[in-house]
Amino acid sequence: MSIRALALIPVLCIFVGVVFANRTYPIVLGMPFLFFYMVVCIVFTSLVMAIVYACDPANRKEE
Amino acid sequence: MSAPLVIIAVAIAVAFVLALWSRAHKRMDLEQWAVAGRGFGALFVFLLLAGEIYTTFTFLGGSGWAYGTGGPAAYILAYGAVAYVLSYFLLPPIWRYAKARNLLSQPDFFTAQFDSRLLGALVAIVGVIALVPYLQSQMTGLGLIVQMASYGRLPEAWAIAIAMLVLALYVTLSGVHGTAWTAVLKDLAILAVVVAVGILLPARVGGLHAMFTSIAHLRPGFLQLGAKGMGVPWFISTVALTGLGFYMWPHAFGAVYTAKNERVFRRNATFLPLYQLILLFVFFAGFAAILIVPGLKNSNLALLAAVEHVFPAWAVGVIGGAGVLTAMVPGSLMLMTAGTLVAENLYRPLRPNAGAGEVQTVARVVVWLVAAVTFLFSIHSNAAIVALLLMGYNFVTQFFPSVFLCVWRRAWVTLPGAACGILVGVLLVAYFALTDHTIVAGLNSGFIALAANFVVTLLVSAATRSWDMRRTALRAADIPVHRAGEYDA
Secondary structure: OOHHHHHHHHHHHHHOHHHHHOOOOOOEOOEOHHHHHHHHHHHHHHHHHHHHHHHOHHHOOOO | OOHHHHHHHHHHHHHHHHHHHHHHOOOOOHHHHHHHOOOOOHHHHHHHHHHHOOOHHHHHHHHHHHHHOOHHHHHHHHHHHHHHHHHHHHHHHHHHHHHHHOOOOHHHHHHHHHOOHHHHHHHHHHHHHHHHHHHHHHHHHHHHHHHHHOOOOOOHHHHHHHHHHHHHHHHHHHOOOOOHHHHHHHHHHHHHHHHHHHHHHHHHOOOHHHHHHHHHHHOOOOOOOOHHHOOHHHHHHHHHHHHHHHHHOHHHHHHHOOOOOOHHHHHHHHHHHHHHHHHHHHHHHHHHHHHHOOOOOOHHHHHHHHHHHHOOHHHHHHHHHHHHHHHHHHHHHHHHHHHHHHHHHHHHHHOOOOOHHHHHHHHHHHHHHHHHHHHHHHHOOOOOHHHHHHHHHHHHHHHHHHHHHHHHOHHHOOHHHHHHHHHHHHHHHHHHHHOOOOEEOOEEHHHHHHHHHHHHHHHHHHHOHHHHHHHHHHHHHHHHHHHHHOOOO
């Protein structure tokens, strides 16, 4: 399985996770939970894409 | 004259001077020196990219939606992340294809893929239709700022008329290439304003935690999904629709071609999602407005009204001035795109012998036409700015099935399949819009149109595969005769 499949994880976190994250409380870092969860998803997306980028052989070729 | 009016007039004047100035001097390509970092540090590039997130949609629309609808505004945070993940896989093949064939515009991609100018023309028309509500959101925002600066003395229609004139005149003066310096000024100004407003307005009502706690007490359930029919299914379908449509905008699709290499897209996908976090400030400002200026009829006004209530006149002027630039830079880009689409992909195929000057004149005239049409839509509409952008997305995402299949499984899509899919999707969107159905069965109506579009594209393609193969073979044999004729299916 290609390392690129990792990219599915943050997408699933957003689309499936929202079902469980749709709540006001607890208020975390001053934000309602739904908003806090989306912030976590964004940071996680960036992290996962950085791993995919680093491991993807397509980015190792000389251009 | 009031202080805000003076400062906002100065902002408009500066934009015009910069437009004329950069026309007189050598054209500067923002992307090039941003990437190369010629003399500009990483911090400067960071600030520019962060400011670029802001258009009127995010500035007044995002805060207005937080104010008016609450929880559903969270979709604006999520869809960017989905779009950037997709960009990692979708943009490099599009870039390679465009590079190999020297494509310039979005319709060119369809014309080349399916060897049909008629399909290219259809894509150009749908693109212009989608740009109108997007442009309307910028014009509405500009009008609101002008009205605010006059402290309500100027009637709304006049304010929007001024906004239309400023936009169209700006495009005419700045030429087809745009003005990088105005964009730099806009990016820095709006970033400073948004961070200041996003911190100071919540501080005014006791800080973030206290603010959200009192909103949750005042209106239980407002800070999560579910209100006004916008529940979890609406969120999922809207994030999917807008995430897939993000790069389907004519100006965004065309900008993909200009990248230096395909690795740029993959690298961008790693850090661009983080920039979405800058949007939090504008949401905080919108939520603070609930406590500062409750009960506004027009939610688009939330941020401006709260600002007027809290800040001294000069600060209102600075915020308004930044808002003006934030509407002018993207607004002028959209107007230019609409003009070029009509001139290059509708007019030129009809008049193959037209000279460059003639085509340019057509583009200029179209700019004013589109601006006038948008003005007519704007004056009697009280639509939320976010609702306008979602309408644009409903149209523009209808390109996604064909583009996706072209890149992923070229054999699965034929010319009639692509054309029928786009037509069915666009007609459904138009039907839902005219009958005022933005939400159908809990889902974003544009998503339903997208699903129908996908199914029709696949079915019609399967049914017309042999016809399409015969056409391709015939055309390959026919090329010299055909090119001479320049007429096309």
